[in-house]
Amino acid sequence: MIDKVRSHPTQNEPLLFEISSPGKVGYQLPALDVPPVDPEGTLGARNVRAEIEGFPEVSEVEVIRHFTRLSSWNYAIDLGMYPLGSCTMKYNPRLNEMVARLEGLAWGHPYQPETLSQGALEIIAALEGALREVTGMDAVTLQPAAGAHGELTGILLVRALLESRGNPRRKVLVPDSAHGTNPATAAMAGYTVQPIGSGPDGRVDLAALASLVDEETAALMVTNPNTLGVFENGILQAAEILHAKGALVYMDGANMNALVGIARPGDFGVDVMHLNLHKTFSTPHGGGGPGCGPVCVKQHLEPFLPTPRLRRNAGQWGWDYDRPQSIGRVRAFYGNFGVMVRALAYIMAHGGPGLRNATIDAVLNANYLRKRLEPFFDLPYQAPNMHEVVFSDARQAQRGVRTGDIAKRLIDYGFHPYTVSFPLIVHGAMMIEPTETESKQELDLFADALIAIAREVETDPELVKSAPHSTRTSRVDEVAAARKPVLRWRPAPPRQAAD
Amino acid sequence: MLEVCGAGAAEDLFSHLPPDVRLQRPLDLPPGQSEYSIAAQFREWADRTASGYASFLGAGVYAHFRPVVVDTIVSRGEFLTSYTPYQAEISQGTLTAIFEFQSMICQLTGMDVANASMYDGSTAAPEAAMMAVRATGKSRVLTARAVHPEYREVLHTYARYQGLPVAEFGYDPDTGLADLADLEAKLDGDTAAVLLQSPNFFGGIEEVRAIAELTHARGALLVFLFTEAVSLGLLRPPAEADIVAGELQSFAISPSYGGPFAGVIAAKEKFLRQMPGRLAGETKDAAGRRAFCLTLSTREQHIRREKATSNICTNQALVALMATVFMSLYGKQGLRELATQNLAKAHYLAAKLPLRFQAPFFNEFVAQPRGASPEVISARLLERKIIGGLPLGRFYPELDGCLLLCATEMARREQMDSLAEVFA
């Protein structure tokens, strides 16, 4: 029995282009208070375009209905639990949306005088300070726009430091459990990626590490807790191995929701790391962004941080552009300021004790789900987990049902699926991260749903394999989409006259 | 719950951590506050961030009216609090909107394909240059000096560590437009991409066709950059370019002290496989109905890892949705009217000021005040609650004494008159 949801009608809606009709508009501008100009005469006819072919022509109410109807086809945290592993889909407090829209903050221009930007700069300073305390690192840049952008910044910092010591070195070690952005980042920074295997407990294999690290190793990119949700217990030894050879430890901080208030990367050998404010610090994902990927470093990397750096001078905050050793800019202006505002509001609402409690609840929720689901699903790694737990579909696969099928069936039960097929070291991975947001009631509904699906796999595997059954859109053919890509709307060709 | 987990206390959940990695004290952060005190604190900060000034700053971040409907839509939890639309069956709202976004960007730019967004224009630019490097197998990148200085800085950062030499070609001192002779002299058989921004940083409208011809004659690709998207409502689209990379902040995205904004890359069809970032594509569901999903992900990091076209994962989806709603509201007629108003306002203001360059411009231009320095003028303007333009000496020493000014549809006549008085 599915208790959590029942279906109700959703509106159909064509594409905007298909509801367009000539002459409709959804805007009104104030009357021009200066003399009009003739574009062709002012710019030269060669610089002026013809009308934008195919561009929409719709009214305001049509726009509202269009996007409201579209929105009703989405699942969201506001509707229920969203246990995507590695994504930390926690509740997004609305206060944070409100403060980000306050006029001075929303309309601040990045080039307005610093004397007129003290409020914004204090916000940035306060956030940098809080993140230093949370991570135990010495300096923070908020310029990177997302996690992967932070990774690139961090690895460029490593490169710049090593270069200043005479040799940028050639390779970066990346565990086989790492997120795809890690190897992609190392390559973008001009490094060869050297994969490193995980041990039987899912942790970085220290013996393998020791044998791989040499004078050409620039860094290890390690996620901690790793993508299995398992703390890298050997992190201090790993750091020693790297540091002994002059290499650095880069930590992917995507999983900081397991550590805030409990342990700090700055205390366990990490030289440089990034955070995802759009995970740990609750800024909304917005269907894929925006994010903010602060990079936190130890003192030896500070001179290389991107320009400009925030500094305080004679009682005023301002930007310091005189940074001769800096890697340069990684983004125009100062980063995704609006995201920083939201993250700081989150930190202020929680305070030190509240942040720590959130971590404890996140870890408790994941462990509770582990206990409830362990009898029904294969748990390939037995090590204690923190904020997320990774099962595999090994048992269900015997009946021909894969992790992707179970994920789709969860939709019928009213849940967003877990992360499918990641990390790559778990064949048929089911990666579950409940976050601290969820109550015991919601967790129980989720566990009950997965257990019911496990039973369905035994009794009626086809039901699971053809899921979802309750959505307005049934299973989407992704193979066809890639085979013959249609990436934009085009007007239908004019009908041929019947002959 | 603790009991189910076999833990006596919450602390036990962390007992497997080595003791020497544990933080042995509480975080040194103040206790949590109520929403009312937090709101009051942010109001205080906001009040000390240039509230109540008229501004003539542009330079990559533009003040345009924001239709109310835009925030109405993006505040819907179904858009705001969803993740990347990997599960297509319950993400058709986001996917359909991305497909519409991609379509409108193609219509605006004259390109065949567009991606779902990049972080911003300044990171889209080097990503577009790297696309050209992969597509041509060449390594050198040439950028106009009249490309936004901070975009060029980002380009240098990205290129430096990949061993891609970046050179710059100058601008004509009279027009402020690209110096074609300098470009021709610097283009060589090893050049993968020429980066050109139009309207350029000085507001001038570049001769895109002539530059495309020069660029293509040497086997390089033309990467066209834009920072003022509203200009595309009126200016001829850069159809001769191979790749277009730009910033959509002008489409109802608040200046927000520099971000979040939304970048985008669009290109000719033949460069599709080199495109970084997400793409939404049309397909069918099991019942044969039209549906959308993320596609061609074999270009991306989660499949291709170190061989991916970029490491980008999270992009600027919600901000791109703002731009999509904006484009829908203004539409074919509105974008043109909006652009024409910008043209009229900027030309009204420019007619009252001493201009540095002779070239067609859209809503920005460079003024060279006589008599007083930009600093003195800016200070006098601040007394009138006006933030004047951007002093250019910081980015272009040879333009010390000049100001970059922008007038959009939001500039009011009396403010412009007041500004001109101070200049006179």
Ligand SMILES: Cc1ncc(COP(=O)(O)O)c(C=O)c1O
């Ligand atoms: C472990 C891990 N590393 C890196 C990233 C990349 O972060 P972002 O998507 O913000 O670029 C993610 C998230 O997608 C992740 O889960």
